[in-house]
Amino acid sequence: MGDKNPAAKKKRAARKELANERSARLKKGNAKNAAKKKASKKK
Structure with missing residues (x-):
């Protein structure tokens, strides 16, 4: 196509960048x- x-x-490229940012933020x-779960398990 x-x-x-x-x-x-342009729209498609922008949407791709947004998705990349969102997935990076989700991973963080x-x-x-x-880490929080591990810390709470120690108690």
Whole structure:
């Protein structure tokens, strides 16, 4: 599929970047949560 619409291409690129940021943030959050769970288990 050739993209004749540059605006659509830009939108897709922006959405991809957003998704990457969100997944990176989720990974960080998961690591934090895992650490919290480990700490609470020690009590």
